[in-house]
Amino acid sequence: MSDIITVALAGNPNVGKSTIFNALTGMKQHTGNWTGKTVDSALGYFKTETHRYRLVDLPGTYSLIPHSAEEKIARDYIYNEKPEAVIVVCDATCLERNLNLVLQTKKIARRVIVCVNLLDEAKKKGISVDLDLLAHRLGVRVVGVVARQNKTIKNLLFALDEAVENDELTTQSNDFLNYELQEELAISTVKTAEKIFNGVVTYKNKNYQNHDRKIDKILTSRAFGYPLMLLLLCIIFWITISGANYPSDLLFSAFSWVEIKLSEFLNLIHLPTVIHNALVFGIFRTVSFVVSVMLPPMAIFFPLFTLLEDLGYLPRVAYNLDKPFKKCNACGKQALTMCMGFGCNAVGVTGCRIIDSPRERLLAILTNTFVPCNGRFPTIIAIITMFLAVGGGVLSSVSATLILTLVIVFGILMTFLATKLLSATVLKGVPSNFILEMPPYRKPEFLKVIIRSVLDRTVYVLGRALITAVPAGLVIFIMSNVNISDKALLLHCADFLDPFAQLMGLDGVILLGFILGFPANEIVVPIIIMAYTGAGIISGDMNLQNVQELFVSNGWDITTAISMLIFSLCHWPCATTVLTIKKETASFKWTALAVFLPTALGIIICMLFNLLIKLLH
Amino acid sequence: MKYLYDLKIGEKCRVDKILIYDSLRRRLIDLGLTPDTLVECVGQSPLGDPKAFLIKGAVIALRYEVCKSIRVTEVLA
Ligand SMILES: Nc1nc2c(ncn2[C@@H]2O[C@H](COP(=O)(O)OP(=O)(O)OP(=O)(O)O)[C@@H](O)[C@H]2O)c(=O)[nH]1
Ligand SMILES: [Mg+2]
Numbered sequence: 001m002s003d004i005i006t007v008a009l010a011g012n013p014n015v016g017k018s019t020i021f022n023a024l025t026g027m028k029q030h031t032g033n034w035t036g037k038t039v040d041s042a043l044g045y046f047k048t049e050t051h052r053y054r055l056v057d058l059p060g061t062y063s064l065i066p067h068s069a070e071e072k073i074a075r076d077y078i079y080n081e082k083p084e085a086v087i088v089v090c091d092a093t094c095l096e097r098n099l100n101l102v103l104q105t106k107k108i109a110r111r112v113i114v115c116v117n118l119l120d121e122a123k124k125k126g127i128s129v130d131l132d133l134l135a136h137r138l139g140v141r142v143v144g145v146v147a148r149q150n151k152t153i154k155n156l157l158f159a160l161d162e163a164v165e166n167d168e169l170t171t172q173s174n175d176f177l178n179y180e181l182q183e184e185l186a187i188s189t190v191k192t193a194e195k196i197f198n199g200v201v202t203y204k205n206k207n208y209q210n211h212d213r214k215i216d217k218i219l220t221s222r223a224f225g226y227p228l229m230l231l232l233l234c235i236i237f238w239i240t241i242s243g244a245n246y247p248s249d250l251l252f253s254a255f256s257w258v259e260i261k262l263s264e265f266l267n268l269i270h271l272p273t274v275i276h277n278a279l280v281f282g283i284f285r286t287v288s289f290v291v292s293v294m295l296p297p298m299a300i301f302f303p304l305f306t307l308l309e310d311l312g313y314l315p316r317v318a319y320n321l322d323k324p325f326k327k328c329n330a331c332g333k334q335a336l337t338m339c340m341g342f343g344c345n346a347v348g349v350t351g352c353r354i355i356d357s358p359r360e361r362l363l364a365i366l367t368n369t370f371v372p373c374n375g376r377f378p379t380i381i382a383i384i385t386m387f388l389a390v391g392g393g394v395l396s397s398v399s400a401t402l403i404l405t406l407v408i409v410f411g412i413l414m415t416f417l418a419t420k421l422l423s424a425t426v427l428k429g430v431p432s433n434f435i436l437e438m439p440p441y442r443k444p445e446f447l448k449v450i451i452r453s454v455l456d457r458t459v460y461v462l463g464r465a466l467i468t469a470v471p472a473g474l475v476i477f478i479m480s481n482v483n484i485s486d487k488a489l490l491l492h493c494a495d496f497l498d499p500f501a502q503l504m505g506l507d508g509v510i511l512l513g514f515i516l517g518f519p520a521n522e523i524v525v526p527i528i529i530m531a532y533t534g535a536g537i538i539s540g541d542m543n544l545q546n547v548q549e550l551f552v553s554n555g556w557d558i559t560t561a562i563s564m565l566i567f568s569l570c571h572w573p574c575a576t577t578v579l580t581i582k583k584e585t586a587s588f589k590w591t592a593l594a595v596f597l598p599t600a601l602g603i604i605i606c607m608l609f610n611l612l613i614k615l616l617h
Numbered sequence: 618m619k620y621l622y623d624l625k626i627g628e629k630c631r632v633d634k635i636l637i638y639d640s641l642r643r644r645l646i647d648l649g650l651t652p653d654t655l656v657e658c659v660g661q662s663p664l665g666d667p668k669a670f671l672i673k674g675a676v677i678a679l680r681y682e683v684c685k686s687i688r689v690t691e692v693l694a
Pocket of ligand 2: 017018019030031037038058059060
């Protein structure tokens, strides 16, 4: 076999590049039905019978004269790295616009292969594409595929092998670099695309879009647009909360059982008590709490969310929320980055690259933390279940759902407030523009999505539990067992923080939990538990009911729980997110502000809330 | 003078001229908004802005500021 051949996947946003990338390399790049899912290029390898390939998945781009940061990546890659071949992926249902990029790529790439994807969707809509005619007119190889069906990918491999062996290198042109020529060039490219397109595609039914327009009419209507967003949120939360209950209990009991066995075993091998306690009460209990509380809700929430994403609903959310964001001098795409924040704020912050204007991008970065991430979301659910949900059975999950929705809406309002604050002060400016493609609704591959994202989340949560909860558990165990003048170090710290924390309706231990939870929000509650129990030993089994009793005996009431919820939403971003913000903004000043702003807002709101409660009493 | 913004839902028109001269202009051209292109207004968001347009087979949402700077001709119902 010869050397590794580098090939790039380019194309308009949302045409299935990452899906093809995954099919070829067997990797698991995230895909989703909206523009800008991939913002950074990914690298993978695959081989055919005759060649070995290195494949680069580029972010989607409308043109090689880029307009946003993530588009620039694609252009720079093709210009500078000069891959042996560029596969331009096209959407069969929107071919004319896609041809634009094919024509531009042809000018600068060494070899071009056009890959017409989404032929299944085209067929459903009665659109047929004459691939041979297209190949003839373009003068490059054209293959048709359905990225979701692996067997159709074979055509692409054949074409690739043949192309790298036979095709001449196209002459490269520098027209693009000449700014004067750009507009003329762009217009003439569009015209050429139109000419090539005519006759290549035939429509059985000119009104193939009517179905989508009808759905849009409801989902973005004046009367139902916002209520439906709330309702969908409620439904997802309700399924999450009621579905997570039982597995969570199950995990707690499974961990308790393992804990007993582990403890017996450690005693059997005569480990010193200190080490035994550190392992069992420090590390094991932290891990078991994190996994039992975090895993079930996340393994339910994410598949549901991914289904909505694959369906194509997220761009509609951005569309609906653009006007409110515009009122804050920001961009509707911030709604998309907020949605990504649910998974992880660091991912949300990176995702802000889809926002073109640097000022609006900063607004989105600095406010992303008001959306509870994977590490905080389940904690919030746990607090609600323990202290705020009323009634039993279905009633309790319904009330928990309503409260959770309220909390999330509060977070969204905080996002608007903070955005408004920033754009009125340090990030002044007029709103620039909002151009968003609203993709056709696509039927998600239900089973595959569910299995994939359950596995994904499980690995993610477990991975984080191991890398964060293990060291954290140990450190906190040590802090709660090292005594200075007859009092644990942990309690010294908590006592020091207490007066201030009381003003916020919390106590020193809770605030300390948030501070020590800086590396990862998952460990906030385990820290609080360990601090309350002193030596880190909770009476009885570790489960939510016992945790609740423990908290109540340490003075928690509904006000404490609400203050805790507020501060969970509004405090500094976790360490990973802070590092990502530093990377994305390349500025200490903005990073510091990203830490300061939510913290200050959280402290102020908690204090006001508690003042109000005191006045009412 | 008619502008893209004047289009009611369901109406079609042809693009005449883009009166925007910053980097946005290029993006609009790349999306297919060149002179003579047929564009249809297909919807508006709950608060009336942005509006959605069918351009070369794709639905694109544009804000008021952008639509009012795109001159159009031949409005057809
Ligand atoms: N029905 C169908 N859906 C597809 C096909 N290929 C991709 N999709 C779906 O289309 C959506 C977009 O796919 P991605 O692979 O994320 O697209 P992308 O080109 O990487 O998008 P960006 O990263 O945003 O540029 C996903 O929801 C895919 O599941 C296909 O051949 N048929
Ligand atoms: Mg992608």
